[in-house]
Amino acid sequence: MRLALFGGTFDPIHNGHLAVAREAGRQFRLAKVLLIPASHPPHKYSLTRTAYRHRHRMVELACEGDPLLEASRLEEGSECSYSIQTIRRMRERLEPGEEMFFLIGADAFAEIDTWHRWREVIGAVDFIVVSRPGHDYAMPEGAKVHRLETLALTTSSSDIRARLAAGDEDVDLPAAVLEYIRENRLYRPT
Secondary structure, three states, rough: OOOEEEEOOOOOOHHHHHHHHHHHHHHHHOEEEEEEOOOOOOHHHHHHHOOHHHHHHHHHHHOOOOOOOOOOOOOOOOOOOOHHHHHHHHHHHHHOOOOEEEEHHHHHHHOOHOOOOHHHHHHHHHEEEEEEOOOOOOOOOOOEEEEEEOOOOOOOOHHHHHHHHOOOOOOOOOOHHHHHHHOOOOOOOO
């Protein structure tokens, strides 16, 4: 079996995230893509205001009905969400012969040398790096990178949050996620 870990704040998860996961699944013949909301993301902690339980539930709703996609609680908890720990937790669950990839946007991959124990991260897993307009990246020595260049998505969670805060609900979200946001009054002005 081949699977990919796809982490992020998912604040909120949007159709661009799902398109990336599905295209990676198709191109790299993945059996599963685990979408892993970060409980306490080290790089975006001050920007993440939506509680983990809401972000995880939105990921669950976005994954419903798609056998490729699975919401994961690998980073749930009170500690900082470091990728090396997530990779190790998942490795412990794999069966012999199973392959694991780390699905990541080019913008995040370009900053990998700022990550906690980043050299261990690049040595621990193959990356599927998704191109994003305007983001070039250097290839750290030892990194095993597979490029996903068939998608160039411009949707961003921060833009969606801003539009929702302004009362605009014409956003690129799965219908179930938008309904959850309405029901829980998320991303409204305080």
